Amino acid sequence: AQSVTQLDSHVSVSEGTPVLLRCNYSSSYSPSLFWYVQHPNKGLQLLLKYTSAATLVKGINGFEAEFKKSETSFHLTKPSAHMSDAAEYFCVVSEIYTGRRALTFGSGTRLQVQP
Amino acid sequence: KAGVTQTPRYLIKTRGQQVTLSCSPISGHRSVSWYQQTPGQGLQFLFEYFSETQRNKGNFPGRFSGRQFSNSRSEMNVSTLELGDSALYLCASSTGDLDGYTFGSGTRLTVV
Numbered sequence: 059a060q061s062v063t064q065l066d067s068h069v070s071v072s073e074g075t076p077v078l079l080r081c082n083y084s085s086s087y088s089p090s091l092f093w094y095v096q097h098p099n100k101g102l103q104l105l106l107k108y109t110s111a112a113t114l115v116k117g118i119n120g121f122e123a124e125f126k127k128s129e130t131s132f133h134l135t136k137p138s139a140h141m142s143d144a145a146e147y148f149c150v151v152s153e154i155y156t157g158r159r160a161l162t163f164g165s166g167t168r169l170q171v172q173p
Numbered sequence: 174k175a176g177v178t179q180t181p182r183y184l185i186k187t188r189g190q191q192v193t194l195s196c197s198p199i200s201g202h203r204s205v206s207w208y209q210q211t212p213g214q215g216l217q218f219l220f221e222y223f224s225e226t227q228r229n230k231g232n233f234p235g236r237f238s239g240r241q242f243s244n245s246r247s248e249m250n251v252s253t254l255e256l257g258d259s260a261l262y263l264c265a266s267s268t269g270d271l272d273g274y275t276f277g278s279g280t281r282l283t284v285v
Contacts, residue, residue: 092273101177101276101279102263102265103276104274104275107273148216161218161221161229161274162218163208163216164215166216
């Protein structure tokens with residue numbers, strides 16, 4: 059079985075400071091991992107994905123994440139926060155299991171960016 | 174290219190009624206997945222269809238059903254609506270490989 063734990067339900071940063079959103083996963087098989095962002099009253103937008111290639115993954119809008127198998131983590135970072143980054147972020151794990159795909163979402167982290 | 178289109182955007186239904194939601198995936202995408210998003214339960218997986226076949230199913234009662242047509246468009250049906258079915262229903266499409274999913278803007282269902 060697979061699961062995702064987002065360690066912080068809320069994170070508040072000042073504009074221009076680094077962002078760290080933490081995600082730990084559990085998977086019986088080699089997982090694919092994703093980060094999605096959801097702005098208010100919008101659907102989900104894919105930020106980046108890890109699919110067993112490079113462990114450091116670069117995404118859109120300056121975000122990146124590092125897959126650490128030994129720590130079962132996939133934390134999302136950005137060097138400098140922008141006001142437009144304020145949104146909810148979801149860590150997602152997907153694995154192929156006996157030919158069928160299961161997709162599990164974390165509970166989300168709401169990012170606030172203070173001016 | 175056009176994104177994932179969900180219709181309608183908003184729905185208000187009465188308890189006990191049934192509802193059908195529609196999702197048109199990105200052209201060429203054969204996989205369509207459905208999710209329910211509520212403040213209390215977060216994002217929960219309903220089911221996934223690939224080439225008209227249900228490939229995976231989440232832990233929802235049988236009142237929730239879906240189907241996929243030959244053009245990859247998908248519909249989700251909820252029968253005998255309950256107040257707790259009020260949620261944002263999101264549809265996502267993909268090629269079926271591990272390349273991520275593109276989500277629609279969702280259908281907000283309110284059951285009164």
